[in-house]
Each structure stands twice: as structure tokens, then as C-alpha cells.
Amino acid sequence: MTTAARRPADAAYRSIRPLHHLRPVHRLAAAAALLLSGAAATHAAPVWVSMDEAAFQVLQAQRIAHTEVERHALPASTERLSRPGHEALVILQAEEDDLARLSLAAHQALHRCGGFMVHESRQEARQAVAAADRHLRQGRMATQATVPDYRLNDQSKVNPLLPQLKESEILATISKLQSYTNRYYRHNVGARASNELADSWRALAPGRTDVTVSQFNHPNFVQKSVILEIRGTVAPEEIIVIGGHLDSITPQAVLRPGGRAPGADDDASGIATLQEVMRVLLQSGYKPERTIQFIGYAGEEAGLLGSKDIAKAYAAQGRNVMGALQLDMTDYKGSSSDITLITDYTNAPQDDFVAALAAGYLPELKVVRDVCGYACSDHASWTANGYAASFPFEAAFGEDNPRIHTTKDTLSQIGNSAAHALKFARLALAYAVELGSDHGPAAP
Ligand code: IPO
Ligand code: ZN
Numbered sequence: 139m140t141t142a143a144r145r146p147a148d149a150a151y152r153s154i155r156p157l158h159h160l161r162p163v164h165r166l167a168a169a170a171a172l173l174l175s176g177a178a179a180t181h182a183a184p185v186w187v188s189m190d191e192a193a194f195q196v197l198q199a200q201r202i203a204h205t206e207v208e209r210h211a212l213p214a215s216t217e218r219l220s221r222p223g224h225e226a227l228v229i230l231q232a233e234e235d236d237l238a239r240l241s242l243a244a245h246q247a248l249h250r251c252g253g254f255m256v257h258e259s260r261q262e263a264r265q266a267v268a269a270a271d272r273h274l275r276q277g278r279m280a281t282q283a284t285v286p287d288y289r290l291n292d293q294s295k296v297n298p299l300l301p302q303l304k305e306s307e308i309l310a311t312i313s314k315l316q317s318y319t320n321r322y323y324r325h326n327v328g329a330r331a332s333n334e335l336a337d338s339w340r341a342l343a344p345g346r347t348d349v350t351v352s353q354f355n356h357p358n359f360v361q362k363s364v365i366l367e368i369r370g371t372v373a374p375e376e377i378i379v380i381g382g383h384l385d386s387i388t389p390q391a392v393l394r395p396g397g398r399a400p401g402a403d404d405d406a407s408g409i410a411t412l413q414e415v416m417r418v419l420l421q422s423g424y425k426p427e428r429t430i431q432f433i434g435y436a437g438e439e440a441g442l443l444g445s446k447d448i449a450k451a452y453a454a455q456g457r458n459v460m461g462a463l464q465l466d467m468t469d470y471k472g473s474s475s476d477i478t479l480i481t482d483y484t485n486a487p488q489d490d491f492v493a494a495l496a497a498g499y500l501p502e503l504k505v506v507r508d509v510c511g512y513a514c515s516d517h518a519s520w521t522a523n524g525y526a527a528s529f530p531f532e533a534a535f536g537e538d539n540p541r542i543h544t545t546k547d548t549l550s551q552i553g554n555s556a557a558h559a560l561k562f563a564r565l566a567l568a569y570a571v572e573l574g575s576d577h578g579p580a581a582p
Contacts, residue, residue, distance in 0.1 A: 184231045186257040187441075188266055190512050194228040196244045204232045206260070210267045227270060229263040238392050238440055255513050255522070256441040266522050270483075283525055284376065286460045286573055287580040288491035290498045295424070296571045300499065302418045303563045308556035311410035312402050312469070312549055320391035320399035321384060323361040323437035323444070327395060332384055335409070335434055336364045342413075343420050354436075356447050361385060361436040363444040366416060372427035373577035377452075379431050379462040380415065380566055381445065381516055382408025383438030388543055402549045403532070404542040408465035409434050411559045415567045426574030428460070435516050438466070439543075445516035453523040461488055462527040463569050464517035467542065468562035470552050472533030476503040476561055480510055483518040485526035492528045492569065499568045503561055508535045530565060532558060 184205075189197070197204060208229040232240070237256065257263040315321065321331040336353050343349035348369040353362035364384065370376060386401025400406075416432045437443030452459055477496060479489055489507075496505045508531075513519075517527035532538055541547045552558075 186263045188263045202236045204230045206231045284579045292575040305556045305560045308410045312406045315406035316400035316402040321386040322391040323385045325395040329360040339366045363436045364434040366432045368430045370429040376428040377459045378573045381433040382465040384434035387439035398545045400548045403539045407469035427577045445519035449519040449523040462520040464529040466515040469559040470539035471558045472537035475506040477505045478531045480529040482509040488526045495568045
């Protein structure tokens with residue numbers, strides 16, 4: 139999809155660079171342009187979107203055209219599962235063009251990305267809302283897959299591998315990924331970043347006939363998701379997923395293909411973290427009983443687009459994904475704690491398992507729990523399709539990297555270090571080997 143056609147609508151983006159980065163005079167200019175933008179946009183295809191109340195208020199404040207509004211009140215739930223502005227979910231139709239403007243404005247106003255999900259139809263939007271409602275009522279998502287044994291019993295496999303994980307490898311991968319002008323999902327440079335990531339993953343598994351690297355095509359945009367699969371030796375149909383998103387975003391990148399979006403922490407860090415786990419497992423010759431898939435999702439910043447397509451396709455094919463772990467922002471230590479387990483739009487039993495992995499293998503780390511209050515990363519796509527997902531995050535809500543979605547999300551701004559991300563690589567390796575080294579359902 140060329141970006142040329144988007145020029146008029148995207149023109150609006152000049153107006154909403156994160157204002158707190160602008161000097162007052164520019165802030166004024168930006169505000170003026172913002173007023174203008176509302177009128178300029180809206181000429182592409184309408185899409186169905188669901189969002190929480192807080193995001194809906196931003197949409198209204200931005201005067202983004204929308205129709206077919208449906209408000210679905212959510213059950214009052216424990217603090218553990220929701221935040222102010224999350225009392226209801228709103229379904230509506232809006233112009234696809236306006237979504238990234240909403241995304242950036244939501245980031246500006248709510249200190250979070252997008253906060254909305256794009257759906258193929260009103261029907262699908264209602265299903266997602268119903269699933270969120272069920273989640274709030276039952277405190278967990280019904281999973282359509284087999285529930286694995288969550289007891290820790292593979293120390294003899296995990297412990298020899300943990301020391302092989304290298305911070306230097308993670309640093310090198312983040313450095314490579316941030317060197318692309320941007321990894322925006324609609325630009326050719328974003329597509330090239332995906333293609334070259336796939337090539338680099340193929341180079342990690344020379345001659346392994348049980349390892350395949352493929353790219354998942356998304357119908358609506360050029361950037362592909364990348365999947366490296368290590369086929370299980372005993373139960374290949376049972377799948378464990380470790381994922382992160384390979385795209386990046388800033389207003390500048392939305393505006394033009396040459397716009398800068400380094401996305402070092404968001405989310406080159408997650409891709410680098412899972413790639414280091416992949417490198418050590420492949421180099422060590424580890425052969426899992428279950429299939430392990432490492433996935434670099436495209437289009438996360440525009441509403442979890444890549445992971446949504448993949449999770450939906452897997453559900454439609456009845457694939458037995460027994461667990462998904464999301465790595466989105468692992469390298470900014472904004473809190474006194476080390477790992478923040480996000481507990482909304484996730485699976486509580488698997489969250490407990492991930493916490494047990496940290497306690498068992500990384501006792502020196504401080505692990506806390508928090509909520510996003512919206513579908514804040516790709517784990518939500520797996521949850522929305524009935525799969526168990528967990529999301530260990532870099533910091534507590536509001537203490538995470540303040541430079542995401544700006545040209546300043548670079549390694550130099552996070553101390554040119556991957557020490558924090560290394561903790562997540564250790565956790566993710568323990569997750570992969572403990573779940574990968576067994577098969578079949580948990581003993582009743
Ligand atoms: C994000 C994730 C969790 C929390 I708590 C706060 C912020 C960032 C995520 N929304 C994003 O922009 N991913 O690309
Ligand atoms: Zn982001």
C-alpha cells in the first residue's frame with residue numbers, strides 16, 4: 139500500500155507530535171494544525187473499531203468522524219483488572235485513515251498507544267467485547283487450547299542454557315533494528331526490515347530440517363510478520379509462542395517514508411530478547427517435544443493488526459496454541475521492580491506460571507503485577523481468540539519508557555545497555571524450555 143495516497147490525511151500528523159517535546163511556539167502551531175486536521179482526513183475505507191471509554195473521549199476531542207456508536211458497559215471488577223475510563227467498551231465505525239491520528243493522540247493524552255482494536259465486522263467487534271466482558275466476570279479467559287502442566291520440572295535443561303544468553307547479542311540486535319529509518323508497517327522500509335529479519339533468523343538455523351522460517355502476509359499492508367518454528371519431536375501439533383512486534387511508529391514516520399522511528403525499546407528490545415533465546419536454543423541443539431514458534435508481529439502500533447490476523451487464522455484452523463508470551467518493551471528499567479506482569483487481557487493460571495518461573499529460576503528479580511486497562515499489546519490478540527497469553531513488561535504502568543513513539547526512543551537514551559532486557563531473555567528461555575520439554579494436557 140503506497141503512502142502517497144495518504145498524504146492529505148497524514149498531513150494531520152505534523153500536528154500531533156508529542157506536544158511535550160515541542161517548544162511553546164510550535165505547540166501553538168501544532169494545536170492550530172490539529173484543528174485543521176479534523177476536516178482534512180476521512181476519505182478512505184470505514185473500519186469497525188472497539189475501544190474503551192478513555193480512548194473514545196480522545197476520539198471525540200479530536201473530532202474524528204465516527205458512526206454506528208454502541209456503548210457496552212463492563213461489569214464493575216476488581217482494581218486488578220481495570221482502570222478509570224475502562225467502565226465500558228465502545229464499538230463504532232471510523233475512517234482507517236484516522237486511526238493512527240487517534241493512536242498518537244491517545245498516546246499524548248493517555249500515555250499509552252492506540253488503545254483500540256480493529257475488527258473485520260460489527261459482529262467480530264461484538265465478539266471481542268463479549269470476550270472482554272467474560273474475562274472481567276470470570277477473571278480469566280476461557281482457552282480453546284489444551285492447558286499444559288505448569289509445574290517446574292525441567293531444571294536440568296533450563297539451568298545449563300541460562301548463562302549462554304548474552305547482553306551483547308541483544309544490544310547488537312537492537313542496534314541493527316534501530317538503524318532502519320523506521321519500521322512503520324505501511325512503508326517499504328518497514329517491509330524491508332521484516333524481510334531482513336527473516337533472513338537473519340534463517341542464518342541462525344543452518345541445516346536444521348526441523349526449523350522453518352516463514353513470513354505471514356497481511357492483506358491490508360506491506361509489512362509481513364516473521365515466524366521461526368522449531369518443530370516438536372513428540373507433539374508437533376502443540377504450539378508454544380514467544381512474540382514481539384517488529385514495527386515502529388512516530389508522527390514523523392506516519393507522515394512520510396523518510397520519517398524517523400528508531401523504536402529501540404518499543405519494540406526492538408522485545409525482538410532482540412526473543413531472538414537471543416532463539417539463538418541459544420538453536421546453538422545448543424535443544425530439541426523440544428512441543429513446537430516452539432518465535433514470532434515478530436507486523437503492524438502492532440496501528441491496532442495489533444499483525445497478531446490479530448495470525449491469532450485469528452490459528453483459531454480458525456483449530457491450532458493448539460498452549461501458551462503465548464509477549465515481549466513488548468523490555469529494556470527500560472523505570473521501576474524499582476524488575477518485571478511487571480500485566481494481568482488484564484491475559485490468562486491468570488499462565489501468569490501464575492510465569493511468576494513461578496521468575497521465582498524459581500531468577501529469585502534475585504523483583505516481580506510485581508499491574509494492569510494496562512486496555513488491549514495494550516499483541517498478547518490481547520491471542521486472548522481475544524481464546525488462547526492463554528501473558529505479558530511480562532519492563533515497568534509498572536506510567537513508569538515505562540516516556541520516549542516511546544518519538545525519535546528519541548534510541549539505545550543511547552537507555553544507557554546503550556541491554557542489562558534489563560537480559561532478565562526478560564532469561565525468563566522467556568525458562569518459559570520456552572519448561573513448556574517445550576513436555577507434551578499433553580496437565581495431569582487431572
Ligand atoms: C505499553 C504497554 C504496556 C503499558 I502498562 C504501557 C505502555 C506500550 C504499548 N502500548 C505500545 O505502545 N506498544 O507498542
Ligand atoms: Zn508502541
